Amino acid sequence: MLLIRLFAMLSVIGIGGSLVAWLLTGNPKYRLWAWNCFRAGIVVLFVFLALFALERVFVPIV
Numbered sequence: 001m002l003l004i005r006l007f008a009m010l011s012v013i014g015i016g017g018s019l020v021a022w023l024l025t026g027n028p029k030y031r032l033w034a035w036n037c038f039r040a041g042i043v044v045l046f047v048f049l050a051l052f053a054l055e056r057v058f059v060p061i062v
Contacts, residue, residue: 007044018030
């Protein structure tokens, strides 16, 4: 659970920093970077949730 929180905080900092950089410079690459960080964060979140779901299913069997 600590790993998920750490990754979430890093994602929020990365997305926020990229959006601030985009607002200050107007360079669209920072907005693209923020979008890619958001997508990567969502993918990692779904992977962790899938692992938790699989744990719920398979641990009672063992």
